[in-house]
Amino acid sequence: MDDDASDVSLLARAAAGEAAAFDVLVRRWNNRIFRLALRFFRRPEDAEEIVQEVFLKLHRTAAGYRSEAPFEHWLLRIATHACVDRLRARRRRPESVLADVTADASAWLDAALTGAALEAQQAEVARTLAADLLATLPPRDRMVLVLLDLEGLSAREVAAATGSTRAAVKVRAMRARRALRRLAGAVGRGGRS
Amino acid sequence: MTCREFLAGLRSAAPVPGPDARRHATSCAACASQERAALLLRLGSERPEDAEPRAGFEARLRARLDEAADAATEAPSWTRELDPLVRPALALATMVVVLCVGLYARSAAPPPDPVDLASLFEADPVFSSLLGTPEAR
Numbered sequence: 001m002d003d004d005a006s007d008v009s010l011l012a013r014a015a016a017g018e019a020a021a022f023d024v025l026v027r028r029w030n031n032r033i034f035r036l037a038l039r040f041f042r043r044p045e046d047a048e049e050i051v052q053e054v055f056l057k058l059h060r061t062a063a064g065y066r067s068e069a070p071f072e073h074w075l076l077r078i079a080t081h082a083c084v085d086r087l088r089a090r091r092r093r094p095e096s097v098l099a100d101v102t103a104d105a106s107a108w109l110d111a112a113l114t115g116a117a118l119e120a121q122q123a124e125v126a127r128t129l130a131a132d133l134l135a136t137l138p139p140r141d142r143m144v145l146v147l148l149d150l151e152g153l154s155a156r157e158v159a160a161a162t163g164s165t166r167a168a169v170k171v172r173a174m175r176a177r178r179a180l181r182r183l184a185g186a187v188g189r190g191g192r193s
Numbered sequence: 194m195t196c197r198e199f200l201a202g203l204r205s206a207a208p209v210p211g212p213d214a215r216r217h218a219t220s221c222a223a224c225a226s227q228e229r230a231a232l233l234l235r236l237g238s239e240r241p242e243d244a245e246p247r248a249g250f251e252a253r254l255r256a257r258l259d260e261a262a263d264a265a266t267e268a269p270s271w272t273r274e275l276d277p278l279v280r281p282a283l284a285l286a287t288m289v290v291v292l293c294v295g296l297y298a299r300s301a302a303p304p305p306d307p308v309d310l311a312s313l314f315e316a317d318p319v320f321s322s323l324l325g326t327p328e329a330r
Binding site for chain 2: 005017019026027030031034035038039042044047048049050054055057059060085109112113114115126127129131132133134145146148150177180181183184185186
């Protein structure tokens with residue numbers, strides 16, 4: 001199998017029933033999708049489930065791909081939709097997360113946010129709480145922020161990857177940052193003991 | 194350092210706050226709050242840079258793809274062979290229905306009054322004036 005073939009030609013061959021071409025695409029892109037999914041789902045099993053969903057959908061819709069959009073954007077769009085759908089199903093309310101926060105966890109997260117060094121177990125608790133707090137953000141807003149600030153995509157690329165517009169991306173990012181500031185401010189102000 | 198420079202640093206791939214940034218954060222509450230929010234995002238979204246799916250991922254995916262393919266081919270082969278005929282058959286059936294409805298509507302309408310020359314003479318003044326009344330002839 002020609003591993004140097006372009007994504008588009010591999011996809012066309014996969015659509016024509018060539019399983020080996022599809023396997024090359026999977027090997028080429030599965031880590032990228034997996035690492036993106038891990039930003040949202042801390043359990044590797046969940047992230048892997050997303051990757052499988054993405055490739056199943058890619059396989060199903062391969063024949064419908066139109067090369068006006070770059071393949072990467074198309075694949076990312078499938079991936080972001082899969083993540084957002086699952087995040088929606090698991091979204092929690094900020095009050096419920098904050099109500100469950102212990103004083104220790106809150107203090108450790110507060111310390112982590114001020115750059116203090118923590119023991120491994122404390123750092124893990126702080127990370128889990130941070131992830132729980134992020135799970136309260138609207139999924140699409142969170143996706144936009146992660147793609148912009150952590151994955152290093154431009155607003156235009158994020159718009160293409162999420163099926164949105166640049167203006168909408170900027171609005172979502174602004175809204176998500178505001179919500180994050182509120183959440184970060186709420187940490188350290190309390191927590192049940 | 195300006196707020197703009199500070200925020201640009203926060204959104205870079207690997208923000209390493211230097212002494213300038215630290216000084217700025219202590220003197221600017223808005224930037225300090227942004228920094229805290231950015232750290233929360235980073236911490237809650239952290240994952241190993243070299244993370245990969247567990248061993249055997251491709252085999253598991255292939256099994257699911259095969260499963261999906263089997264589900265798609267579960268319909269008996271003779272129904273697949275009839276697929277190209279479905280659209281023309283539907284079109285033909287629609288035409289037959291429309292034709293039947295039209296015929297029924299036509300047959301259900303009350304029959305028109307019989308028109309013959311005699312009644313035209315009796316009822317139509319134009320005929321009467323052109324040809325005259327039967328008595329006049």
